[in-house]
Amino acid sequence: MAITARQTATLALAHALTAAERGLPVIPLSANKLPALRSPHRGEPEPFACRGECGRPGHGVHDATCDPAAVRALFAAAPWATGYGIACGRSPHRLIGIDLDVRAETDSTAELRLLALEHLFTVPETVTVLTPSGGRHLWLTGPPGVTVPNSASRLAPGIDVRGSGGYLVGPGSVTAHGAYRPAPGTEGLPPAPCPPALLRLIAPPARPRHAAPRSGDGHAPPTAAQGQGLVQFVLAARAGQRNTRLFWAACRAYEHGFGDALADALTRAAVVAGLPEHEARATIASAARLTARTRP
Known part of the structure; x- marks a missing residue:
């Protein structure tokens, strides 16, 4: 019926x-x-907030x-x-919604995995709501005193964030395009705390008034200490973390404008740590492609 x-x-x-x-x-x-x-207040001659x-x-x-x-x-x-x-953003849960959209030109789930790999966080098991279009809403919670703004594809292509002043369509809702329903196995879960590294991405701190000197391309001038620190970070990698450390270090280097200059040193460090050279160079190339999308 x-x-x-x-x-x-x-x-x-x-x-x-x-x-x-x-x-x-x-x-x-x-x-x-x-x-x-x-x-x-619709129809009022002078609308007010x-x-x-x-x-x-x-x-x-x-x-x-x-x-x-x-x-x-x-x-x-x-x-x-x-x-x-x-x-979202309201006490007691201070809910944060990560909306993984479905679009022909991008894979938002893969984009989130890349972000997790680049910034060294794990996407936690949490309440997940399936949308009629095939997307997913991940429910996370934020700490007191942190305001997460709403954004559309700022974090990565196809990933929207629902924060303070926004809302999520609740599971069980019926829309013109279908029903929202909880993903199997997640309905009884509590919303998980937002990983700190992800929270820093979606609620970045205010920039300091006096910025460090910038180079001509807009990046802070590289220093020997910066490059050597990244190389040492890769050299210290143990089995099971070599690729992750190399990818993270290469992303940092490219974001600061000296990725190409440091690529050979990072490759040598990865090889010493036990990674095949061809795999190391492929990982560095992936970091270069990823950061190229976000660099001004």
Whole structure:
């Protein structure tokens, strides 16, 4: 038997209440994944930035709440809702969403693996939501006092970040393109803490006022100590970490503008550490290609 619009709305409310019980602030969403309630300030001659201070619903993610009575009131005001959104960046979980999009021109999952290899972090087991398009949402948590901004493909092609002021479509939601559902085996997991190295990428610290002198290509002038430190880092690699250390060191060298100059020394260090020369040169070439996409 086909599920009616009323049944869909009832299911959306039930899923939203379950999320709210877990401490996840929620709002009702329409089938187009947008907040179901329109702004109460539409049509006003001089719109102003209200985030719910007026006491009326219709302020998007600013309406998000964990209070069951308030959740029911929001859904009662939007009986056409087919899903729910979960506000990111809000206490207690301070949720961060890593949206792995599906596009013909890029493999976002492979891009995330490259980032993990380059910056030496492991993508943790965590709540994962499958999207109708074939993508995935990874749920992570952030520490207090850190604001993660929303971004689209800034981290890497096909990877969007949902942070403060953004929201994720919750599992169980139904949209015009299909349903969002938890990936098998992840529904009972708690959202995992964001790895510190990944957190630094998505919430970079403010730049210092007095920057170090830059070379003509915009990079800090290389120093002998920088290059020697990277070579020593590769020389100290043990079995099982040689490729990872070499790739990391080569990325740092290319990011600072002296990758080509250091390539032979890094290759020799990798060979001494036990890596075949052809494999070492292939790893350095991969680092050069990866960093070329992000260098100005």
